[in-house]
Amino acid sequence: MSDNKGVRRVNEDLARERANCSFDVREITFLLDGGENNTITRKKIEDFTLTDELLSDKVPDECLSPKEKYENAVRKSCLFGKLVKDKLLEFGGLETFGPNSFVLRRIADAFFKEISPLLLHLGMFVPTILGQCTAEQQSEWLPRALSMQVIGTYAQTELGHGTFIRGLETTATYDPETEEFVLHSPTLSSFKWWAGGLGKTVNHCIVVAQLHTKGQCHGTHPFIVQIRDLETHQPLPGIKVGEIGPKLGFNTADNGFLGFDKYRIPRMNMMMKNAQILKDGTYVKLDRHGKMTYGTMVFIRVMVVNEVAFNLAKAATIAVRYSAVRRQSEKKPGEPEPQILDYVTQQHKLFICIATAHALQLTSDWLWRTFSGVVTDIKHGKTDSLPEFHALSSCLKAISTSDAALLIEQCRHSCGGHGYMMSSNLPLIYSFVTATRTYEGDYTVLLLQTARFLIKAWEQAEAGKPLTPTVSYLTKYFKDGRVPWDSTSEGIVNAAYGVAAGKISACVKSIRNRVKTGLSYEDAWDLTTVQLVAAAEAHCRAVICDVYRSEAVRLTEKSSPNVRAVMRQLTTLYLHYWALERIGDLLRYSAVSEEDVVALQQKYEELLALIRPDAVGLVDAFDIRDEILNSTLGAYDGRVYERLMEEALKSPLNAEPVNRSFHMYLKPLMQGKL
Numbered sequence: 001m002s003d004n005k006g007v008r009r010v011n012e013d014l015a016r017e018r019a020n021c022s023f024d025v026r027e028i029t030f031l032l033d034g035g036e037n038n039t040i041t042r043k044k045i046e047d048f049t050l051t052d053e054l055l056s057d058k059v060p061d062e063c064l065s066p067k068e069k070y071e072n073a074v075r076k077s078c079l080f081g082k083l084v085k086d087k088l089l090e091f092g093g094l095e096t097f098g099p100n101s102f103v104l105r106r107i108a109d110a111f112f113k114e115i116s117p118l119l120l121h122l123g124m125f126v127p128t129i130l131g132q133c134t135a136e137q138q139s140e141w142l143p144r145a146l147s148m149q150v151i152g153t154y155a156q157t158e159l160g161h162g163t164f165i166r167g168l169e170t171t172a173t174y175d176p177e178t179e180e181f182v183l184h185s186p187t188l189s190s191f192k193w194w195a196g197g198l199g200k201t202v203n204h205c206i207v208v209a210q211l212h213t214k215g216q217c218h219g220t221h222p223f224i225v226q227i228r229d230l231e232t233h234q235p236l237p238g239i240k241v242g243e244i245g246p247k248l249g250f251n252t253a254d255n256g257f258l259g260f261d262k263y264r265i266p267r268m269n270m271m272m273k274n275a276q277i278l279k280d281g282t283y284v285k286l287d288r289h290g291k292m293t294y295g296t297m298v299f300i301r302v303m304v305v306n307e308v309a310f311n312l313a314k315a316a317t318i319a320v321r322y323s324a325v326r327r328q329s330e331k332k333p334g335e336p337e338p339q340i341l342d343y344v345t346q347q348h349k350l351f352i353c354i355a356t357a358h359a360l361q362l363t364s365d366w367l368w369r370t371f372s373g374v375v376t377d378i379k380h381g382k383t384d385s386l387p388e389f390h391a392l393s394s395c396l397k398a399i400s401t402s403d404a405a406l407l408i409e410q411c412r413h414s415c416g417g418h419g420y421m422m423s424s425n426l427p428l429i430y431s432f433v434t435a436t437r438t439y440e441g442d443y444t445v446l447l448l449q450t451a452r453f454l455i456k457a458w459e460q461a462e463a464g465k466p467l468t469p470t471v472s473y474l475t476k477y478f479k480d481g482r483v484p485w486d487s488t489s490e491g492i493v494n495a496a497y498g499v500a501a502g503k504i505s506a507c508v509k510s511i512r513n514r515v516k517t518g519l520s521y522e523d524a525w526d527l528t529t530v531q532l533v534a535a536a537e538a539h540c541r542a543v544i545c546d547v548y549r550s551e552a553v554r555l556t557e558k559s560s561p562n563v564r565a566v567m568r569q570l571t572t573l574y575l576h577y578w579a580l581e582r583i584g585d586l587l588r589y590s591a592v593s594e595e596d597v598v599a600l601q602q603k604y605e606e607l608l609a610l611i612r613p614d615a616v617g618l619v620d621a622f623d624i625r626d627e628i629l630n631s632t633l634g635a636y637d638g639r640v641y642e643r644l645m646e647e648a649l650k651s652p653l654n655a656e657p658v659n660r661s662f663h664m665y666l667k668p669l670m671q672g673k674l
């Protein structure tokens with residue numbers, strides 16, 4: 001399906017795999033896109049935008065210097081921005097463009113092999129204006145931001161603090177005489193650090209700073225700050241700004257640093273939806289919940305789950321197609337070399353990647369719907385659902401990013417040496433996704449946020465109080481005792497909840513026992529954090545298993561029998577995989593027996609064999625075009641070796657037969673003249 005460029009010869013093994021696939025690939029594509037119409041629109045937009053003229057790079061990006069790479073990324077960001085502005089709006093109008101923003105996300109990967117320096121502008125600057133500004137402020141900033149006159153980023157993290165937002169040191173002190181805020185960086189550790197696009201690209205940024213007025217500090221608040229001249233792009237007086245240097249990935253994102261020397265901004269540049277400073281310096285708090293200024297972070301955590309699902313789908317597509325093309329070793333003496341996809345260990349590495357990409361995408365769709373409900377509640381002044389949603393989005397962000405990063409690395413391992421080539425695209429996909437585990441809230445820190453909520457929920461269950469939906473299972477498991485074992489999918493999901501409840505209960509006991517020895521609650525909590533992280537992880541895994549299973553059943557209600565069968569095989573594989581991964585927990589908290597464990601393993605291996613003939617069809621169903629995959633190993637036609645050689649020949653080192661270093665160093669060394 002993805003073969004956009006027509007009739008190139010397809011590798012014979014891949015062609016045979018496709019011929020033997022048991023289901024209509026398009027049917028699963030439609031399911032994943034949310035309906036046939038979405039697929040049709042997506043493909044039209046892709047055909048329309050992904051033209052050679054815009055995408056071609058004479059020299060591979062990875063062979064450029066950091067400066068050239070950045071310049072190329074800016075060039076492409078501007079082309080991409082113009083394309084979105086001129087052509088796509090023309091193509092579908094704003095109505096089409098809105099619901100199809102997921103298409104933009106996909107095609108962006110064809111433009112940027114790494115990251116667009118404008119990602120933070122669209123990804124965080126604009127959403128923060130929408131979430132944190134009054135209507136009046138929005139009417140001032142939004143049109144300028146959307147037309148790209150104002151280009152911005154989100155500068156919260158400092159050299160000294162990322163996680164602990166309350167510990168940020170940048171100050172914004174209100175001066176009623178001039179009706180301005182004075183921004184200041186009192187220490188080296190208070191310098192803003194990390195914001196994407198800050199180093200060289202943006203002219204504005206959202207700065208999170210401690211608000212002082214009338215001699216009092218009111219905690220962190222967001223401000224819109226112009227940092228560069230709109231005409232010359234020079235940093236404005238009082239601003240010290242630069243780029244933070246090379247990183248594991250994100251190397252085209254010009255992440256930057258920023259310091260203020262008593263820099264003044266107008267009063268109205270404080271984002272005033274949740275709190276205001278009146279002209280005389282009076283502080284007015286409008287946020288009844290107290291954490292509404294953290295809203296952009298919650299929004300991005302929701303987006304990130306979808307983001308990593310898509311990246312895992314890309315890695316799985318590359319690794320499965322390559323494994324169908326690659327032949328290695330022999331199973332029996334004298335037999336032809338098998339496709340490496342025929343090794344059961346390879347299937348074990350890869351099929352969980354396909355299943356996890358589905359699980360995370362369906363969970364992300366469900367999370368998005370839940371989020372929309374929370375946003376509607378907030379609009380009506382109701383914030384009761386926020387604590388539960390914060391706990392849910394925190395753990396889903398932590399687990400999805402961590403699982404996706406590990407599995408993408410597993411895809412790379414499964415491609416052997418060629419997976420180490422930049423041209424496979426697996427290193428870049430990994431470097432991008434592994435950052436998601438840290439940014440927008442570190443893994444451990446977010447799981448501990450969820451754990452706080454779970455411990456409170458447990459105490460509510462003990463007190464017989466009603467619980468919110470995602471923790472209502474606790475009332476069922478709240479008494480001690482093992483969860484009965486049942487090897488159906490539903491039974492495994494129940495057992496996963498049982499494990500989570502058992503772990504939460506163990507944490508509560510640990511904390512209470514420690515408090516009994518005379519420790520403060522904080523110290524007892526701190527000593528229990530290893531268990532608390534594990535409990536939050538178990539809770540999150542139970543939620544993902546539950547949502548994946550029920551959503552897959554719901555979505556395939558009207559599907560053809562073969563599609564329903566293969567989707568069922570994948571969910572069952574996922575549940576068995578995690579039951580086996582967490583068998584110690586099941587032995588501790590459920591009634592699973594030794595024989596049940598043997599049966600689980602056997603069923604898991606049977607599922608690998610059942611899925612094997614459909615593996616290529618399943619990754620084809622992700623329908624990710626070659627321009628977006630950007631991989632020598634994963635292209636639709638499977639011309640792996642030809643592509644590897646073509647890319648190797650583009651290396652600048654191959655542009656001349658002898659490099660000058662031979663004459664400068666090697667020859668003198670060889671001749672003893674160095």
Ligand SMILES: CCCCCCCC/C=C\CCCCCCCC(=O)SCCNC(=O)CCNC(=O)[C@H](O)C(C)(C)COP(=O)(O)OP(=O)(O)OC[C@H]1O[C@@H](n2cnc3c(N)ncnc32)[C@H](O)[C@@H]1OP(=O)(O)O
Pocket residue numbers: 104105108116119120122123124154156157162163164165166196291294295297298300303304307386387390439440441442445449452453
């Ligand atoms: C071209 C197309 C492109 C499309 C692209 C789309 C794809 C992707 C999209 C976009 C990519 C953009 C790339 C992004 C790059 C990265 C950006 C950044 O990294 S920006 C920095 C993020 N920084 C953090 O996340 C800090 C993490 N730290 C925190 O959030 C807080 O400090 C935290 C939660 C750890 C603690 O906050 P406390 O110290 O104020 O709160 P405590 O005292 O612990 O708790 C007080 C109460 O508040 C609740 N709370 C905390 N946070 C909450 C929240 N957000 N909502 C609701 N309640 C919350 C807690 O649960 C607690 O509740 P109780 O007291 O137990 O009832």
Ligand SMILES: Cc1cc2nc3c(=O)[nH]c(=O)nc-3n(C[C@H](O)[C@H](O)[C@H](O)COP(=O)(O)OP(=O)(O)OC[C@H]3O[C@@H](n4cnc5c(N)ncnc54)[C@H](O)[C@@H]3O)c2cc1C
Pocket residue numbers: 120153154155156157160161162163164193194195196250255435438439440441442443444445448
């Ligand atoms: C690629 C990338 C892009 C980024 N982009 C931006 C951006 O655009 N804007 C922006 O503002 N920020 C950005 N960040 C910063 C990012 O949000 C922070 O790095 C992240 O929130 C983690 O904070 P930290 O670096 O201070 O880590 P730390 O908090 O110092 O974490 C270090 C270790 O300490 C542990 N730890 C910390 N606190 C606790 C605790 N309470 N309990 C237990 N363990 C703890 C962590 O688990 C971790 O293992 C970006 C980061 C990266 C990597």
